[in-house]
Amino acid sequence: MTGIVQLQNVTKTIKGKTIIDSLSFEVKKGEVFGFLGPNGAGKTTTIRMMVGLIGMTSGDIKIGGHSIQSNFEQAVRQVGAIVENPEMYKFLTGYENLIHFARLSNQVNKEKIDEVVKLVNLSDRIHDKVKNYSLGMRQRLGVAQALLHEPEVLILDEPTNGLDPAGIREMRDHLKKLTREKGLAVIVSSHLLSEMEMMCDRIAILQKGKLVDVQTIQDFKTGVDQEIEFDVVPIEKALAIFQTMSILARRGETGITCSIKKVEIPSVVKRLTSENVEIFGIKEVTKSLEERFLEITEEREVSLHV
Amino acid sequence: MFNLLQNEWMKIFKRPGTFVMMGILLVTIVLMGGIIKYENQDVKANPDWQQEIQTIVAEQKQSLAQMENAAQGQRKYLEKSIAINEYRLDHNLAPNGEYAIWSFVQDASSLIQLAGLFTIIVAAGIVASEFNWGTIKLLLIRPTSRAKILLAKYTTVISFSLLMLTLLFVFSSLVGWIAFGMPDKATPYLNYFDGKVTEESMIFHLIKFYGLNSISMIMLSTMAFMISAVFRNSSLAIGLSIFLMFTGAQFTNLIAMKFEWAKYILFANTDLMQYFEGMPLVEGMTLSFSVLMLVAYFVLFHSLAFFVFKKRDVAA
CATH class of the missing domain: 1.20.5 (Single alpha-helices involved in coiled-coils or other helix-helix interfaces)
Structure with missing residues (x-):
């Protein structure tokens, strides 16, 4: 099955500077697709191109087979989006805001509005003015307006920006529910890895306008090496022993870090105790996704410069 | 399209500013009626x-x-x-026969400028505000073309100006009727044109007067609308339009004394009254010339607004 969203060699040049450099990937139905990259990598620009807010210099984006450039209305009909903050008309009530956006897309009736309001848990406050809403409520109203016209694709730019932990969790559960129950394709962007890890099925890593890689979240994580840290005294002696055992070890924060397999630990411990090295602790150190991410982007940067 | 217009009206009438503007217009009419009534007390024919x-x-x-x-x-x-x-x-x-309802409506018609001012404020904000609020991002990602959205907004500006004019006409008639009453016999309006004097019914004259006066109001609102759509800046649109509204005519008059090309300036052509009563600003200008110039400016403003609005990358 081909993806519901297809990017084909999308390039954006502004004043001679290439902001987005021939980006190509697909997003399938029923998956949460993450857009990962440092600030200024072009995440928001790409999202804006997907919804037709800004044009592209070359390439094309197709949503459900319709080009966003030549068939804007057909393409965008299938998209619900929040671009950056969900900015609403503050002088209108939440409900009036939804009516406003419902009128812009055809075939949205009152029942649908009520259904969406219930879905995002805003029923109690929907007739209050938006200026009295908390940030979390505005986010939820934003999701509501994006879901009004039953889109196939939901695009959320930094959906958890400014939310408290409870709000983030709530948002995450919503998104999971939507993809599982309605088979939506959800595209989210973020620079927070922990976020992405919990939310996404696949992630695309973007750097300096180029696609570094598209991976499933499992693949991304298994690329992470495990290290074992030994808290020992004296360190110098232990290091020498590691060397004789031909294990690559280095001085870590609290002791010695080395990359060995789990099964090798007992033999190392035996050797250390027999040599009268005192062991205070042994622990596994998993490189965080953050480090992994930095690793990937740095490798890339090096190869770019070479 | 009807949906879009409904939206624009909702956005205008859910803001208190709109009612303040209407209130100011109505209060000014009442004040004007009061002052004229007070001063007219001892004037006898x-x-x-x-x-x-x-x-x-x-x-x-x-x-x-x-x-x-x-x-x-x-x-x-x-x-x-x-x-x-x-x-x-x-x-x-x-x-100066008796001062009655139509005389007051005629006097109050100077408030068309005020109605124009308010229309300019609405026109200047209608596109720029969406950018200020950030709501433009949600507005433009709907299955509605940008041209349609802009057209709906412009239509709203024009209907708002009609609303203000109707309000002014109806309310000043009402105040005039209450304060000064109906005339015993209808006094005709004397129109001088092309060396001849003709009698016109007062109402006909007033409607003509309103219609011709609102041309400059519509042109200026269109300009404010264009600036708003092109520069996304409502202060610039309001400031420039109001400045030109108050000084444009004078400047044009000054230039017209020296140079003949003054007749190509927008403000030399907005006052079509000059062809019905009085004389044109620059010798040789005709009604059809002015209408042509107005159409040209109108088309220019709209092409600019639509072209830029359609092409624009919405990045803010």
Whole structure:
């Protein structure tokens, strides 16, 4: 099955500077697709191109087979989006805001509005003015307006920006529910890895306008090496022993870090105790996704410069 | 399209500012009525008006004869005044007959400028505000073309100006009727055009007056709308449009005294009244010339607005 969203060699040049450099990937139905990259990598620009807010210099984006450039209305009909903050008309009530956006897309009736309001848990406050809403409520109203016209694709730019932990969790559960129950394709962007890890099925890593890689979240994580840290005294002696055992070890924060397999630990411990090295602790150190991410982007940067 | 218009109206009428503007307009009309009523108390129609007018006409004829070399404008003004006064003598029409409803509506029509001001404020904000609020991002990602959205917004501006004018006309008629009552017999309006004096019904004259006056209001609102769509800046749009509204005519007059190309300036053409009563700003200008110029400016403003709005990358 081909993806519901297809990017084909999308390039954006502004004043001679290439902001987005021939980006190509697909997003399938029923998956949460993450857009990962440092600030200024072009995440928001790409999202804006997907919804037709800004044009592209070359390439094309197709949503459900319709080009966003030549068939804007057909393409965008299938998209619900929040671009950056969900900015609403503050002088209108939440409900009036939804009516406003419902009128812009055809075939949205009152029942649908009520259904969406219930879905995002805003029923109690929907007739209050938006200026009295908390940030979390505005986010939820934003999701509501994006879901009004039953889109196939939901695009959320930094959906958890400014939310408290409870709000983030709530948002995450919503998104999971939507993809599982309605088979939506959800595209989210973020620079927070922990976020992405919990939310996404696949992630695309973007750097300096180029696609570094598209991976499933499992693949991304298994690329992470495990290290074992030994808290020992004296360190110098232990290091020498590691060397004789031909294990690559280095001085870590609290002791010695080395990359060995789990099964090798007992033999190392035996050797250390027999040599009268005192062991205070042994622990596994998993490189965080953050480090992994930095690793990937740095490798890339090096190869770019070479 | 109807949906889009509904949206725009909702956004205008859910903001208190709109009602403040309407309130100001209504209060100003009432104040104006009050002041005129108060001042008019002791003015009685002069029974010897015929004699008074005869002296005026004689004086004016004398000065007309003396100023062979004076500017065209001044001579024309005197000629008009003499013609109208002579017409009054011939047909026994007292100049300041009783002050009644239509006289007040005529006086209150100077408030068209105020209505224009408010329309400019709405026109200047209608596109720029969406950018300020950030809501433009949600507005433009709907299955509705940008051109349609802009058209809906412009239509709303025009209907808002009509609303303001209707409000002004109806309310000033109401105030005029309450304060001054209906006239005993309808006084006609004397129109001088092309050397001839004709009688016009007051209502017809007022409607014509309103219609012609609102042209400059519509042109300026269109300009404010264009600036708003092109520069996304409502302060710039309001500031520039209001500045031109108050000074444009004077500047054009100044330029017109020296240069003939002044006739291509927008403000030389917005006052179409000059072709019905009085004389054109620059010799040789005709009604069709002005209409053509107005259409040209109108098309220019809209092409700019639509072109830029359609092409624009929404990045903010």
